[in-house]
Amino acid sequence: MAEEKLSWGQALRVYLKPRVLAMFFLGFSAGLPFLLVFSTLSAWLTDYGVSKTTIGFFALVGLTYSIKFAWAPVIDHLKLPFLTRWMGKRRSWLVVSQLGVALGLLTLSQVNPQLALTQVAVVSVVIAFCAASQDVVIDAYRIESVREELQGAMAANYVFGYRVALLVAGGGALFLADIGTWSSSYMTMAALMGVGVITTLLVAEPDHTRAQDLAEPFEHTWVDRIMGSGRHSPIKEWFVRAVVCPFLEFFQRNGRFALVLLLFIGIYRVSDLAMGVMANPFYLDLGFSKTDIAQIVKVYGFFFSIAGAYLGGLLVAHYGIPRPLILGAVLVAATNLLFANLALIGPEKMWLALVISADNISAGISNTVFIAYLSSLVNQEYTATQYALFSSLMTLPGKFISAFSGIVVDTQGYAEFFVYAAILGIPAILLATYVWWRDARQQAAEPTTGQ
Numbered sequence: 001m002a003e004e005k006l007s008w009g010q011a012l013r014v015y016l017k018p019r020v021l022a023m024f025f026l027g028f029s030a031g032l033p034f035l036l037v038f039s040t041l042s043a044w045l046t047d048y049g050v051s052k053t054t055i056g057f058f059a060l061v062g063l064t065y066s067i068k069f070a071w072a073p074v075i076d077h078l079k080l081p082f083l084t085r086w087m088g089k090r091r092s093w094l095v096v097s098q099l100g101v102a103l104g105l106l107t108l109s110q111v112n113p114q115l116a117l118t119q120v121a122v123v124s125v126v127i128a129f130c131a132a133s134q135d136v137v138i139d140a141y142r143i144e145s146v147r148e149e150l151q152g153a154m155a156a157n158y159v160f161g162y163r164v165a166l167l168v169a170g171g172g173a174l175f176l177a178d179i180g181t182w183s184s185s186y187m188t189m190a191a192l193m194g195v196g197v198i199t200t201l202l203v204a205e206p207d208h209t210r211a212q213d214l215a216e217p218f219e220h221t222w223v224d225r226i227m228g229s230g231r232h233s234p235i236k237e238w239f240v241r242a243v244v245c246p247f248l249e250f251f252q253r254n255g256r257f258a259l260v261l262l263l264f265i266g267i268y269r270v271s272d273l274a275m276g277v278m279a280n281p282f283y284l285d286l287g288f289s290k291t292d293i294a295q296i297v298k299v300y301g302f303f304f305s306i307a308g309a310y311l312g313g314l315l316v317a318h319y320g321i322p323r324p325l326i327l328g329a330v331l332v333a334a335t336n337l338l339f340a341n342l343a344l345i346g347p348e349k350m351w352l353a354l355v356i357s358a359d360n361i362s363a364g365i366s367n368t369v370f371i372a373y374l375s376s377l378v379n380q381e382y383t384a385t386q387y388a389l390f391s392s393l394m395t396l397p398g399k400f401i402s403a404f405s406g407i408v409v410d411t412q413g414y415a416e417f418f419v420y421a422a423i424l425g426i427p428a429i430l431l432a433t434y435v436w437w438r439d440a441r442q443q444a445a446e447p448t449t450g451q
Contacts (some may be wrong), residue, residue: 006149011317014153015310019145022203023154026138027161028168029196033101033131035169036189037061037124043174044182045120048113058121064128065135069388072136073242076384088205090141095200097137100130102193109186134196139391140383143375144206151372152316152324156309159368163302168192208380215381219245246382247389253379257438261377264431265390266397268370271425272332272363273398275339275418278405282339282414287347296352301360308364315365316372322436325373328366329432333425335359340418370394 006014014020038061045055075093079085083092104127113120142154169189176185219241226240227233251258275282283293315324338355345351374394378386401424408417 006317008314008318011314014150014313014317015157017146017150017153019203020150020153020157022199023142023157024161025195025199026141027158028165029098029161029193029199030131030135030138030158031162031165032169032189032192032196033105033127033134034065035166036105036173036186037128037131040169040173041124044177045113047177047182050113050117054117058124061121061124061128064125065132066392068132068136069385069392071133072384072388073246075133075136075140076246076382077238077242087200089208090137090144091200091203091205094134094137094141095197097130097134098193098196098200101127101134102190102197104130105186105190105193109183109190136384136388139375139387141203141206143378143383143387144208144380145203148372148376149317149320151375152313152321152368154313155368155371155375156313158371159309159364160306163306167302206380212381215245215249215379218249222248242385246379246385249379249382250377250386260431260434262393264428264435265374265393267431268329268428269332269366269394270398270401271329271336271421271428272366273395274401274405274421274424275336278402278409278414278417281409282343283352285414286343288349288352292347292349292352296349297356300353301356304357304360305364308361309368310364311361312365312368313372316369321369321373321376322432322439324365324369326429326432326436328362328369329425329428331358331362332366333422333429335362336418336422336425340415340422343414343418 038059041058042055045058079089080092080096083096086092087095104123108120108123108127111119111123138158142158143151146154173185173189176188222245223237223240226244227236254261279297280293283297284290288296312324312328315327335355335358338358342348342351342355374387374390377390405417408420
């Protein structure tokens with residue numbers, strides 16, 4: 001039977017559900033540590049006279065976020081002593097990672113970079129590890145907590161909370177350091193991690209019983225196939241269950257179509273990510289001032305990105321995922337043509353505001369819908385592992401292609417570059433259409449197969 005969609009009124013009321021509201025606070029908890037070990041930390045180190053070469057090496061801390069899929073199987077399968085029995089599978093890992101971030105920030109607030117730079121680096125890596133682990137758990141919790149049609153709303157609230165946290169950890173932390181000290185600023189940020197801890201203690205643990213019951217025979221079968229019958233090494237058996245089975249399950253469930261899905265995940269955001277590194281150089285080269293960029297691109301654009309995220313969640317709740325997925329792909333590609341037009345017009349603030357409005361709304365819609373789509377692809381027994389892999393694959397091709405964006409700009413100009421970026425979005429549109437057609441065909445066949 002085809003999935004029943006929500007009316008517009010029901011779709012709006014989705015945002016009032018307790019678990020959906022909780023995602024704002026969990027998003028805030030996820031976003032808070034990100035800048036505190038990157039740009040805000042760089043400002044602190046600069047104030048203490050640390051060399052630019054050394055500060056540059058601190059960017060390697062960011063690799064922790066890129067390889068979080070490596071320890072996601074541990075989060076999926078390892079029970080924490082006492083805590084898991086008391087709080088459950090997800091909430092126990094969540095509170096441990098949040099407390100790890102808070103203690104790391106508190107430790108960092110007591111360190112003088114001039115006297116103990118190595119300690120600053122080690123603590124920053126620990127904070128990033130705990131923060132990346134928190135991301136893995138929050139993604140898993142979000143997917144397991146509500147039905148598929150609510151995933152867009154969950155993603156929208158998460159994005160809103162995350163963006164607010166970036167403002168607090170960026171401008172807010174700098175302001176506190178300016179009127180006080182860096183130590184007091186980081187102590188305040190550590191205290192704000194309490195928002196996530198309190199939320200974790202208040203929310204309910206998702207029900208994993210059905211997923212575990214379904215996964216057990218699947219894992220047992222593959223353990224016997226790979227390791228043979230008889231007694232198995234506990235470590236090897238755990239590796240097969242935690243690491244190998246999530247990938248086998250995805251390919252067994254989707255068959256050859258799994259390759260199409262992985263390709264689609266990799267290219268969906270290429271058109272969006274390809275221009276990312278060239279955005280600020282474009283604004284400056286076109287003649288806009290830093291104040292124009294701050295006011296229009298950063299502040300004005302922030303509100304439109306949030307509006308786009310909430311609109312995306314509303315569309316998913318009312319229409320389901322496939323059709324908004326096509327819309328998001330079309331909008332992201334089309335807004336690149338607006339940038340190309342801006343490159344020809346020049347530094348007109350009205351046009352910049354128009355382009356930024358369209359770009360942030362389209363990015364908000366596409367990101368929210370795509371997060372909901374990725375969430376629908378995972379098996380809930382392997383949520384953390386499979387989603388961590390998907391989220392890493394989602395940005396990898398776009399970031400790789402963006403490395404060559406400067407070559408295109410230097411040789412052909414900004415207008416041509418943005419046209420090429422729009423063209424890069426065509427495969428995503430075609431695959432999104434194919435996903436919608438395949439989903440519609442399967443739904444149409446379900447009543448027949450059920451008779």
